[in-house]
Amino acid sequence: MPKITYIEHNGKTHVQEVPNGLSVMEGAVQNNIPGIDADCGGSCACATCHVYVDEKWFSKLPNKESAEEDMLDMAFEPNKFSRLGCQITITNDLDGMVVKMPSKQA
Amino acid sequence: MIKTDVLIIGAGPIGLFTVQQLGLIGLKAEVVDNLDKIGGQCIELYPDKPIYDIPAVPVCTGESLTKNLLEQIEPFKINFHLNERVQEISKEKNNWKIITSKNKIFIAPNIIIAGGVGSFEPRKFSIEEAVKFEDKGVYYSIKDKNYFKNKKICIFGGGDSALDWAIELSKFAQVILVHRRNEFRGAEHSTTTVKKLEKEGKLKIKTPFQINSIEGQDKISAINIKSDDGKTEKIATDCILGFFGLIMKLGPIAEWDLNLEKKHIPVNTENFQTNKEGIFAIGDICTYPGKLKLILSGFHEGALAARACFKLARPNEKYRFEFTTTSKSMHERLGVKVK
Numbered sequence: 001m002p003k004i005t006y007i008e009h010n011g012k013t014h015v016q017e018v019p020n021g022l023s024v025m026e027g028a029v030q031n032n033i034p035g036i037d038a039d040c041g042g043s044c045a046c047a048t049c050h051v052y053v054d055e056k057w058f059s060k061l062p063n064k065e066s067a068e069e070d071m072l073d074m075a076f077e078p079n080k081f082s083r084l085g086c087q088i089t090i091t092n093d094l095d096g097m098v099v100k101m102p103s104k105q106a
Numbered sequence: 107m108i109k110t111d112v113l114i115i116g117a118g119p120i121g122l123f124t125v126q127q128l129g130l131i132g133l134k135a136e137v138v139d140n141l142d143k144i145g146g147q148c149i150e151l152y153p154d155k156p157i158y159d160i161p162a163v164p165v166c167t168g169e170s171l172t173k174n175l176l177e178q179i180e181p182f183k184i185n186f187h188l189n190e191r192v193q194e195i196s197k198e199k200n201n202w203k204i205i206t207s208k209n210k211i212f213i214a215p216n217i218i219i220a221g222g223v224g225s226f227e228p229r230k231f232s233i234e235e236a237v238k239f240e241d242k243g244v245y246y247s248i249k250d251k252n253y254f255k256n257k258k259i260c261i262f263g264g265g266d267s268a269l270d271w272a273i274e275l276s277k278f279a280q281v282i283l284v285h286r287r288n289e290f291r292g293a294e295h296s297t298t299t300v301k302k303l304e305k306e307g308k309l310k311i312k313t314p315f316q317i318n319s320i321e322g323q324d325k326i327s328a329i330n331i332k333s334d335d336g337k338t339e340k341i342a343t344d345c346i347l348g349f350f351g352l353i354m355k356l357g358p359i360a361e362w363d364l365n366l367e368k369k370h371i372p373v374n375t376e377n378f379q380t381n382k383e384g385i386f387a388i389g390d391i392c393t394y395p396g397k398l399k400l401i402l403s404g405f406h407e408g409a410l411a412a413r414a415c416f417k418l419a420r421p422n423e424k425y426r427f428e429f430t431t432t433s434k435s436m437h438e439r440l441g442v443k444v445k
Contacts, residue, residue, distance in 0.1 A: 039223045039354050041390075041399050045151040046354070070291040073264050074351040077232045077316075078286060080334040106229055106353040 002095035006051075008035045009103040018090045024099060025049035025085030035101030042086040044068055048105040049085035050075040054098035061088060076102050108185075110136045111419040112216040112412075113204050115192050115359075118146020119401050120389035121220035122175040124408030129182035130436050131412060133419055136214075137184060138206055140191040140225035140357075145172035147222050147390075150352060161402055171401075181441045191225050193358050195385075200418075202384060216415040219371065219380075219387040220408070225357050229350035231262070235320040236348075243326035243345045254279050260329060260341060262317060263349035264289070269296035271347065276309040282341060284312045284331055315339070317346070359391075367393055377414035378407045384418050386411040 001017040018027030028036040040046035068087045114121045117139035148168030191207040204212040228246035264285040269292035272283045290297045303309045318332035328342045364371045370393035378386045388407035416425045
């Protein structure tokens, strides 16, 4: 099962096995990893599952759809490695991926 | 002071359908919502997105669902109190006393919280100085546009609100529109207009930039903006406007001792009552073993909570289960004639 490393804003690190097919957001929420709110429940409508994907991994992800880019406009302190956790589906290729959470989601 | 049988917090789909369930059994309700319109998340977050899992409705949108629910509750002539948030609740004998942000007072034996994930509030600038200048140079909405006449204004955002206000204020103020990327997500027509105004020298556009800091003592004198690549720029300005959409905040509900579990209110599944008699929670805001955050689950929760409200609102009457197909009293309440 792919392992995803979630790093809270304070540096606390969680290495979590996340089954293929779940999203980065679900991997955190279902395992009580703090820092991801996911208010809308994963419908790409709230920008509260915002993560910074580690530079090495960012380019390996499928491109953002425009709906995700639009929602990132509303995220808290987005940068060029910003993604919404609900829009990243875990696959074997992402085994080892590192994501960091912003200081808050809103 | 308004007396009613049930005060509903939240005018989303679940609040609306519960109005209908209450109306059918002869209970009056008043609805309070912090948004300026009816429909909750359906209207604010996904008015145009399709929904495929409303029973017997193969597909609808957030907007059409809201419209149909409003039509369904039309016979009950409900009062909506929009732009208003419930601030305080307290127990008074057999009733709850509810006070809103506009100091309106309701007296009701029942409160149904159908508040989704909380009330919608504007998303704010992330930098700390923005708090100090809020309403004194930092704004998230415009109450009187004349206030901005001949001022230097920086507008942040890429959606319709940002574009529309940039266009409007550029008629009588010096506007700079700042956005984190080169593309705007607002309506195509507004995007074209903004770019045309830029060419004509009527406003300026700075992309891809975000705010980095605010300068000034008692009032804003300048701001610094920064791009992803670290390029910074200083802009002299009188005020900044942020249009980053809305975020849901639980707000005062968190202070009502409802034993919250991670922003959700635990309820029993018999009648969706919380730990307090006469306070019910339904829809996305409630939690119980097996809870599904689906609109259809919220409808069920509302139907059961409505029956439980009857006991407290009509303690001396006996509740009788009836079907809308055959009940004369329900037909009267609906204002329909059935042979």
